[in-house]
Amino acid sequence: MRIVADENIPLLDSFFGDIGEIDRVSGRAMSAADVQNADILLVRSVTRVNQALLEGSRVRFVGTCTIGTDHVDQQWLASSGIAFAAAPGCNANSVVEYVMSVISLHAERRGVADWTKLSVGIVGAGNVGGELAHKLERLDFDVLCCDPPRAEREGDDGQKFVSLEEVMACDVVTLHTPLTREGEHDTLHLFGPERLSALREHQLLINTSRGEVIDSSALLARLDEPNAPTVVLDVWEHEPRIHSELLDRVWLATPHIAGYSLEGKVQGSEMVYQALSRCLGLPARKKAGQFLPEPALAKLSFTSAAEEMDSANIAMRSCYDPRRDDARMRLAMSLPAEERGPAFDRLRRDYPVRREFSSVKIQLKGTSKSMQDTFRALGFKLKL
Numbered sequence: 001m002r003i004v005a006d007e008n009i010p011l012l013d014s015f016f017g018d019i020g021e022i023d024r025v026s027g028r029a030m031s032a033a034d035v036q037n038a039d040i041l042l043v044r045s046v047t048r049v050n051q052a053l054l055e056g057s058r059v060r061f062v063g064t065c066t067i068g069t070d071h072v073d074q075q076w077l078a079s080s081g082i083a084f085a086a087a088p089g090c091n092a093n094s095v096v097e098y099v100m101s102v103i104s105l106h107a108e109r110r111g112v113a114d115w116t117k118l119s120v121g122i123v124g125a126g127n128v129g130g131e132l133a134h135k136l137e138r139l140d141f142d143v144l145c146c147d148p149p150r151a152e153r154e155g156d157d158g159q160k161f162v163s164l165e166e167v168m169a170c171d172v173v174t175l176h177t178p179l180t181r182e183g184e185h186d187t188l189h190l191f192g193p194e195r196l197s198a199l200r201e202h203q204l205l206i207n208t209s210r211g212e213v214i215d216s217s218a219l220l221a222r223l224d225e226p227n228a229p230t231v232v233l234d235v236w237e238h239e240p241r242i243h244s245e246l247l248d249r250v251w252l253a254t255p256h257i258a259g260y261s262l263e264g265k266v267q268g269s270e271m272v273y274q275a276l277s278r279c280l281g282l283p284a285r286k287k288a289g290q291f292l293p294e295p296a297l298a299k300l301s302f303t304s305a306a307e308e309m310d311s312a313n314i315a316m317r318s319c320y321d322p323r324r325d326d327a328r329m330r331l332a333m334s335l336p337a338e339e340r341g342p343a344f345d346r347l348r349r350d351y352p353v354r355r356e357f358s359s360v361k362i363q364l365k366g367t368s369k370s371m372q373d374t375f376r377a378l379g380f381k382l383k384l
């Protein structure tokens, strides 16, 4: 069995080595010639998987080790009898931790002593948005969610959803929809000139969904106007060749790495390994957890002298500080124009190991119940 795989998929040998012979290729540059003699194709989000790539090949299974599937023509795969699997939810927690870290930095920057006083509006309440809402509610934030497809499916029996306009009145507006180009609720340029003009100076707009959910020319124009909102972008139109003027105008800019915790990436590989094993009728005994190394930061300790929010900020930022990704991104994007695309991809290929909050044990000595609840809600393990 011949497997062609994006070289950036972690643990290829560990998960897939005994299923077939693996050829590693660049996901971004993958061509029809690369996959011609493959039986199995494993990708991440940067490979367009469609008729042009696969027609005439032997490929019978395609797996993407990502949540998003907008790069895959699933209709064509189904009509060609090619099995397909994605990794829903694999890196949802990583994105949630990115957003929580951004919100905590924003609160500090704005002089908001209690970050839970910021209302948060979530657009798209699936695996990422739903988990984010859950964590924020546990922390006592006011959260509003807009998800018309879920609202229609679940009716009055489900969770309460509000309109996009209501969500857009929140202090923080964060986008977690898939990129869809057709249908009643398509999201391509969901945030165009009109919606962007409704956002005000005190508001924070975060996009970790797909770049094309925001019209970047309209955003650029809006950011040049008075009373523009603060913007954080992890995803960009036309990656890896991003709009560098936009980069100059956003507060935090990161190279599509919100989902890049080690846990998230390895779970993506595991979920596709499970799906492929099912498809081939093989036992699937390997688990992501067995391959995760010991974290560099294993323990943090706070005493009764620790202040709740300061301690939570220290803990979150010791695990993950988006400002470091922003600094690396700005440095890379200061290269000459023709070198920026490859530099964007290098930032992603060579991404440093980032562990999730759950990898750190927090020791709390004589601290309040409220402080313990905060750490638990953030996802840290407690050692009392």
Ligand SMILES: NC(=O)C1=CN([C@@H]2O[C@H](COP(=O)(O)OP(=O)(O)OC[C@H]3O[C@@H](n4cnc5c(N)ncnc54)[C@H](O)[C@@H]3O)[C@@H](O)[C@H]2O)C=CC1
Residues within 6 Å of the ligand: 067, 068, 069, 088, 089, 091, 092, 095, 123, 124, 125, 126, 127, 128, 129, 130, 146, 147, 148, 149, 150, 176, 177, 178, 179, 185, 186, 187, 190, 208, 209, 210, 234, 235, 256, 257, 258, 259, 260
């Ligand atoms: N920046 C990054 O590193 C990452 C980005 N992503 C992106 O985040 C997206 C969301 O991920 P999940 O939550 O796991 O997906 P999901 O499929 O579980 O949830 C998406 C939700 O958006 C809702 N939705 C669809 N159209 C909508 C609209 N017009 N308005 C409001 N809600 C709408 C859906 O009903 C669904 O509940 C992915 O599709 C992917 O594009 C995912 C992982 C990492």
Ligand SMILES: O=C(O)C(=O)[C@H](O)COP(=O)(O)O
Residues within 6 Å of the ligand: 008, 044, 045, 046, 065, 066, 067, 068, 069, 091, 256, 258, 259, 260
């Ligand atoms: O899972 C998704 O969806 C994502 O956006 C991934 O985190 C993107 O990672 P790559 O596939 O581009 O490595």
